[in-house]
Amino acid sequence: MKRSTFVRLTAVAAAAMALPLAASAQQVINLTVAASHPTTIPWVGFIKDVFMPEVDKRLAAGGKYKIQWKEAFGGQLYKANATLTSVEQGITDIGWVFSYLEPAKMPLSQLSAHTPFTTSDTRIVLSAMTEMIEKSPEFKAEWDKYNLVFLGATGSDTYDIWTKFPVKSIEDLKGKKISAPGILGLWLRGVGATPVGGALTTYYTDIQTGVSEGVVSLATGILPAKVYEVAPYVTKVNMGVVFSGGVAINKDSWNKLPPEVQQAMREAGVEYTRRHGEDLVQRHEMAMNKMVELGKSQNPPVTVTPMSESDRRKWIDGMPDLAGEWVKNNEARGVKAKALLTQYMAAVKARGAKPERDWEK
Numbered sequence: 001m002k003r004s005t006f007v008r009l010t011a012v013a014a015a016a017m018a019l020p021l022a023a024s025a026q027q028v029i030n031l032t033v034a035a036s037h038p039t040t041i042p043w044v045g046f047i048k049d050v051f052m053p054e055v056d057k058r059l060a061a062g063g064k065y066k067i068q069w070k071e072a073f074g075g076q077l078y079k080a081n082a083t084l085t086s087v088e089q090g091i092t093d094i095g096w097v098f099s100y101l102e103p104a105k106m107p108l109s110q111l112s113a114h115t116p117f118t119t120s121d122t123r124i125v126l127s128a129m130t131e132m133i134e135k136s137p138e139f140k141a142e143w144d145k146y147n148l149v150f151l152g153a154t155g156s157d158t159y160d161i162w163t164k165f166p167v168k169s170i171e172d173l174k175g176k177k178i179s180a181p182g183i184l185g186l187w188l189r190g191v192g193a194t195p196v197g198g199a200l201t202t203y204y205t206d207i208q209t210g211v212s213e214g215v216v217s218l219a220t221g222i223l224p225a226k227v228y229e230v231a232p233y234v235t236k237v238n239m240g241v242v243f244s245g246g247v248a249i250n251k252d253s254w255n256k257l258p259p260e261v262q263q264a265m266r267e268a269g270v271e272y273t274r275r276h277g278e279d280l281v282q283r284h285e286m287a288m289n290k291m292v293e294l295g296k297s298q299n300p301p302v303t304v305t306p307m308s309e310s311d312r313r314k315w316i317d318g319m320p321d322l323a324g325e326w327v328k329n330n331e332a333r334g335v336k337a338k339a340l341l342t343q344y345m346a347a348v349k350a351r352g353a354k355p356e357r358d359w360e361k
Helices: 003-024 042-062 080-088 108-114 122-135 137-144 182-190 203-208 219-225 251-255 259-294 309-318 322-331 337-350
Strands: 027-034 065-072 094-098 148-155 159-163 177-180 194-197 214-218 233-236 243-250 303-306
Touching (some): 042 065, 042 094, 042 148, 042 259, 065 259, 080 094, 080 148, 080 243, 094 148, 108 122, 108 137, 108 337, 122 137, 122 148, 122 243, 122 259, 137 148, 148 259, 177 182, 177 203, 182 194, 182 214, 182 309, 203 214, 219 259, 243 259, 322 337
Parallel strands (some): 027 094, 177 194, 177 214, 233 303
Antiparallel strands (some): 094 243, 148 243, 159 214, 159 233
């Protein structure tokens, strides 16, 4: 064999031997990702379909790290009342934190819930709240305090009413037991209904068993949960959208990650927020139409009726000063909440929102 041929073969063999070594040099990082709700709920589905693939894509481009995901969606590890503590304590590394079920622990995050009828554009609220968390030390501290690193924002489409009885006027809601998630029960104070605590995972049974007679909820959640089967009367109130929490990672898990992985997660969180907001804007009307289609053969069939503008105005004007209460309660804790309210309202208006009530006054 010629020496030149031998040298070439040796080089090829050496290169071939190096390939598995290079592949084995990729570090595998094991992480659990979980949620109290199933992936049929849009903002949970987007963790699996957007956030995780976006992280994987960025890490694959770098070639040094790979996440081995262990999925526990749909309440496999914890229920809706434990989303914060489960990420805080490391029961899961990454999870959806349902902030508006945590008014005592995360009072600042309830701001959008105290300013209803501000906008029906999810993108506006998610962008404004992300800015508050990133730029306001007080908002950031609310996540830091519970051992959380905020990665991406979640929100709702606009809120309406689903009931087991027809709502011909605002008076029909007075005295009725209406389910609402956490802090959103405050909105019912404008119509004299009795709020009943609950979540998308409990509404169907609550109405079926008489615990409540309807819900304040959103089309994109009601559709997969099939609540329209027991509450077929849909009253379109268009109460606006809220910031409902976010994708977060346990801070201890975060600190163990290489900077490249942290950066990939930050970028994936931004993409998650953007696409989640855009999706909800489009999905709301589709969900309403689908409910009518699926429920047309049930008895009674699903019907959608817009609330009159005069009744909407009564509802808006009849609400107590929710934003003022938010300011008062938080300033009692030493937070300059009035300035934060002003900052938030300026942020949503700068993004095109036209609030139907001036909550700063």
